[in-house]
Amino acid sequence: MSKILEIKDLNFSWGNNHVLRDINVNISPNELVAVLGVNGAGKSTLLKCINRILKSDSGSINLLEQDVNGLSLIDLSKKVSYVPQSVRTSFSMDVFDVVLLGRRPHISWRISEDDRDKVSSTLRSLGLEDFSFRKFDQLSGGERQRVIIAKAIAQDSSLLLMDEPTSDLDLKNQLETMKSLRKIISNKDAEKSALIAIHDINIAARFADRILLLHNGKIFASGTPREVLTKDNIAEVFSVDAEIIDNAVFWPGGSDSLRVIIKDEITSK
Amino acid sequence: MDSISEKHIENSKFQIILILILVSLTFLLAIFAMGSGSSSNLDMLTTLKIILGLENSNDLQSAIIWELRFPRILMAIVGGAALATAGALMQGCLGNPLVSPLTLGVASGAALGAAFAIVLGFSIVSIPELAIVANAFLFSLIVVGIIIQLGNMRSISAESYILVGIAITFIAGAIVSTMQYFATDAQLSQLAHWSFGSLSRPTLIQTLWISVFLICLMPSAMKWSWDLNALSLGGDDFAISTGVDPSTTRRRILILSAFLTSIVIAFTGLIGFVGLAAPHMSRLIVGNDYRKLIPCSAVFGSLLTLFADTLGRTLFAPIIIPVGIMLSIIGGPFFMYLLLKNRGVNS
Numbered sequence: 361m362s363k364i365l366e367i368k369d370l371n372f373s374w375g376n377n378h379v380l381r382d383i384n385v386n387i388s389p390n391e392l393v394a395v396l397g398v399n400g401a402g403k404s405t406l407l408k409c410i411n412r413i414l415k416s417d418s419g420s421i422n423l424l425e426q427d428v429n430g431l432s433l434i435d436l437s438k439k440v441s442y443v444p445q446s447v448r449t450s451f452s453m454d455v456f457d458v459v460l461l462g463r464r465p466h467i468s469w470r471i472s473e474d475d476r477d478k479v480s481s482t483l484r485s486l487g488l489e490d491f492s493f494r495k496f497d498q499l500s501g502g503e504r505q506r507v508i509i510a511k512a513i514a515q516d517s518s519l520l521l522m523d524e525p526t527s528d529l530d531l532k533n534q535l536e537t538m539k540s541l542r543k544i545i546s547n548k549d550a551e552k553s554a555l556i557a558i559h560d561i562n563i564a565a566r567f568a569d570r571i572l573l574l575h576n577g578k579i580f581a582s583g584t585p586r587e588v589l590t591k592d593n594i595a596e597v598f599s600v601d602a603e604i605i606d607n608a609v610f611w612p613g614g615s616d617s618l619r620v621i622i623k624d625e626i627t628s629k
Numbered sequence: 630m631d632s633i634s635e636k637h638i639e640n641s642k643f644q645i646i647l648i649l650i651l652v653s654l655t656f657l658l659a660i661f662a663m664g665s666g667s668s669s670n671l672d673m674l675t676t677l678k679i680i681l682g683l684e685n686s687n688d689l690q691s692a693i694i695w696e697l698r699f700p701r702i703l704m705a706i707v708g709g710a711a712l713a714t715a716g717a718l719m720q721g722c723l724g725n726p727l728v729s730p731l732t733l734g735v736a737s738g739a740a741l742g743a744a745f746a747i748v749l750g751f752s753i754v755s756i757p758e759l760a761i762v763a764n765a766f767l768f769s770l771i772v773v774g775i776i777i778q779l780g781n782m783r784s785i786s787a788e789s790y791i792l793v794g795i796a797i798t799f800i801a802g803a804i805v806s807t808m809q810y811f812a813t814d815a816q817l818s819q820l821a822h823w824s825f826g827s828l829s830r831p832t833l834i835q836t837l838w839i840s841v842f843l844i845c846l847m848p849s850a851m852k853w854s855w856d857l858n859a860l861s862l863g864g865d866d867f868a869i870s871t872g873v874d875p876s877t878t879r880r881r882i883l884i885l886s887a888f889l890t891s892i893v894i895a896f897t898g899l900i901g902f903v904g905l906a907a908p909h910m911s912r913l914i915v916g917n918d919y920r921k922l923i924p925c926s927a928v929f930g931s932l933l934t935l936f937a938d939t940l941g942r943t944l945f946a947p948i949i950i951p952v953g954i955m956l957s958i959i960g961g962p963f964f965m966y967l968l969l970k971n972r973g974v975n976s
Contacts, residue, residue, distance in 0.1 A: 413869050437872035444870070447863040450724035451917040456637050458862060464855050465872040469920075476634035483633060492633050493640065496862070515871075 362425060364389055364519050364553045365410065370419035372402075372409055379405045381577040383419070387519070389551035392542060394564035396588075397574035398598060403557035404445065406574070407521045410555070411442045424518060437465040441515035443508050443522040452497035455507050459483060462514035482514040486540055501528040509537060513544065520545075520554040526563060534560075538567045561602075565589055565618040573597055585618050599626045644915040644925075651914075651928040655706065655935060662702050662939040663694055666946065700836040701828040705938045705952065706931040707840045708828065708893040709903050713930020714847050715886040716904030717911070717922055721857035722882040723787040724864055729905035730890040733794035733883065734772040736901070737801035739894050742768030743823050748808040748816050761823065766895035772797055773887035777880055786865075787879065826898040826953020828938050835896060842892055846885065847927060853882055854919035861917060900953045902960025903930050903937075933959070 363386050370383040379402045387393055395403045408414040410421055412428055421428045423439050431439070441462065459482060463475040483489050486506055491499065496507060505528045512520055520541070526534040545554050558564050564571055565585040573581040573588050575597045581588045586606065594602040605619040630638075657673070664676030671679070671690070678684035679694060686694070715730035742764030745751045752760035753767055776793050809817060831839060856878045859868040865875040894900060910933075911925040937955035944950065 408866070411870060413866050432872075433869060433874050434872040437870060442866075442870035444863075444866050447867055449862055450726065450864070451721070451861040451912070453858070453862055453917045454640075456633065457858070457916070457918055461855075461859055461862065461871050464859060467855075469852070469854070473630060473634070476637060477631050479637075480631035480633035489633060493636065512870075 363387065363422075364391075364424060364551075365555070366420075366422040366425075367410070368420045368422075370406075370409060370421065371417045372405055372414060373417055379577050380409070380416075383579060385555075385572065385579070385582075387553045387555060389518075389553055390545055390548060391569045392545045392554045392556065392567060393570045393572060394568035395555065395557045395572045395574060396559075396561065396564055396597075397580075401574040401597075402577050403574055404523050407442065407523050407555065407557055410519075411440055411521055412436060413442075434465050437515065437517070439517050440519045440521060441512035441517040443505075443512045443520070443525050445523045445527070446501075447504065447508055449497050452495045454493050455488065455496055455499070456483070456492045458496050458507055459488075459510045459514050462511040462516075465515065478516065479514050482510045486510050486513070487536065502530060502533060505529060506533065506537060509541075513540075518552055520552065520556075522554060522556040522558075524557055524559060526558065526560065534563065538563060542567050561589060561594070561620045561622075565620060589618060589620055594620065595626055600624065601626055641921070644921050647914050648921065648925050648928060651925065651932060655928060655932045658932065658935050658939065659702055659706065662705075662935060662942075663698050665939060665943050666693070666698060696833065700831060700833040701938065702935065703840060704828045704831055704836045704897065705935040707836075707843050708897060708900065709907070709930035709932070709934025710927035711843045711847065711889040711893050711930070712900060712904040713907035713911075713926040713933070714850055714923060715889040716930075717908035717919070717926040718850055718853070718857070718882050718886045718889075719904075720908055721861040721919060721922075722853075722879045723790060724861055725787065725791060726909065727905075728791065729901065730886060731894075731899070731901055731904065732791060733776055733887070734797040734801065735769045735887055735890045736894065736899050737798040737805075738769035738772030739765040739891065740805050740824060740899070741772075741801045742766070742895075743898075744805045744808045744820060747819050747823070748812045762895045766891050769891040769894065770887055772801065773883065773891075777883055780876070780880060790879070790883070823898045824953075825951040826894070826900040826956075827951040828897055828934075829949070830898070831896040839892055839896060843889065846889055850882075850885060850923050851920070853878060854923060857882070857919040858917070861919070898951075898953060900934070900956060902956045903934050906960045907933050 365385065365387040367383055367385040370380055372380040383406065395406060397403050405414060409416045428436055456479060459479045463478060467475055483492055486509065488506060488510055491503060496504060499507065505525065509525055526537060529537060541554060545552055568585060570583060571585050571588040572579055573593060580597055581593050589604060591602055591604055594600060601623045603621045603623055605621065660673050660677050663680065664671035664673060675684060679686045679690065712730050719728045719730060720726055743761050746760040746764040752764050754760060754763040776790060776797060779793055780790060809820065856873045859871045859873045860875060860878065868875050907930040908926045911922055911929045915921040915925045934952060934956065937959055938952040941950035941952055941955040
């Protein structure tokens with residue numbers, strides 16, 4: 361299969377604030393790409409432009425060789441699923457029904473047996489089967505985040521967009537969730553990819569095939585975790601002093617044996 | 630089939646049974662209501678036999694049942710269902726549990742139309758009997774049209790729709806108050822009486838026509854069930870990620886809700902609370918899945934309105950308390966309960 365996502369010269373502004381400048385990104389099947397950057401670097405904006413939650417000023421976004429603006433929202437949501445940073449609920453539903461919303465692009469009105477089973481298997485794969493018939497608004501922040509991830513997975517799209525999907529999770533669930541995602545993305549038969557905005561450098565180093573480092577609305581660095589997560593890049597983008605330990609730890613199932621230890625903030629350059 | 634899927638199907642079946650029980654209760658209450666009133670009280674079995682033509686009734690009984698009680702009972706069932714459906718739709722598409730069909734200025738528009746007809750004698754139709762009805766219907770739609778047009782000019786949020794609705798309510802209210810200030814006592818009395826909301830106003834023919842319109846309109850709400858599930862659960866961004874266009878969906882649902890509401894209140898006057906309370910009561914039974922919430926709200930709306938009207942007719946018989954007042958008496962405490970419950974959740 362050719363590229364899953366191709367972004368060319370993407371620009372986006374909030375009024376006079378130029379948030380994204382000439383962004384170019386390609387994502388191939390079975391690739392997990394992490395987007396790193398400080399708060400306000402444009403990580404979430406990039407994901408929202410791809411998903412048409414926001415309309416870009418210029419540039420093109422092609423998904424499976426189709427311009428996203430030429431797709432109906434239903435067709436777009438069959439190809440791309442999205443996990444927002446948080447979900448503000450007005451009315452609650454059972455967890456099963458929330459995950460079932462991921463099947464909404466595939467069904468007209470009636471739920472098929474396959475749709476139900478897809479939801480059940482997704483809940484089981486993320487260890488959420490005990491929550492299936494609990495109310496969504498009665499779950500903790502981390503549990504809700506896992507349910508929304510389950511909804512995105514049940515959507516069965518080619519590209520998963522995730523905005524800080526592990527921010528509310530405890531350490532064990534961070535690892536379990538990322539391992540589940542890695543497994544889904546690595547499945548050569550499914551040919552899925554993921555673009556994940558994340559703050560945890562070590563999670564990105566461990567699970568991502570490539571990292572995009574956003575700085576001032578531009579791609580500051582792009583490549584494998586080893587290529588991008590250098591002491592100089594981290595100092596320039598995050599203004600922190602970091603120690604990079606290569607091959608220091610064996611990550612079972614990880615794509616790169618790299619570890620970043622943040623030592624202190626850099627107060628003056 | 631997976632055990633989780635089986636449990637989901639079982640839950641759905643149970644909820645459908647609960648809706649059918651509500652339908653049965655409404656049916657029984659309707660029979661009771663047909664036989665109850667200030668005169669000619671009949672037991673339910675006799676009433677049912679008369680309705681089915683299995684028992685001969687005298688002309689008076691027949692006239693009371695078919696000409697007096699049947700139109701208002703049919704209006705209670707259909708009108709209550711329409712207002713409750715509109716309430717469920719609006720709460721879902723605006724993502725706000727405190728919204729009711731009267732929130733977006735529909736009521737104030739209808740009141741403005743009625744005031745124009747009663748105080749100024751201005752009407753869009755030349756038939757005197759339909760002057761108030763036509764004005765109330767048209768003005769309430771104009772008000773909603775203005776709000777939706779403001780939404781089209783700039784893609785406003787769900788909250789903005791509500792705020793614009795409140796602003797227009799104040800403006801329309803001020804105009805009505807100004808007219809009341811210059812109105813005669815008779816006009817004031819007529820306007821106040823209109824605002825109470827009563828199911829006895831529409832004639833049998835009008836009620837049948839209203840029923841046909843509403844029965845045609847209400848099922849169309851069902852096709853937005855999935856969209857409403859997404860919008861009401863997670864807001865606009867979440868809805869877009871499941872393929873829902875929030876602006877278009879919201880606009881269409883508001884137009885449908887406005888029609889459902891306007892058709893009813895133009896004929897009956899203001900009937901509040903059923904549109905707020907029935908969807909919330911239904912959520913306690915079937916949850917927030919709009920595929921079941923819409924029919925359940927409709928049935929609950931019918932039941933609640935019929936109950937309030939029957940109570941209003943029989944409690945202080947021969948005095949009849951208008952259904953709008955009875956619903957407010959029942960709905961008011963429930964509304965306060967909701968506020969207190971929400972305060973607990975949010976704090």
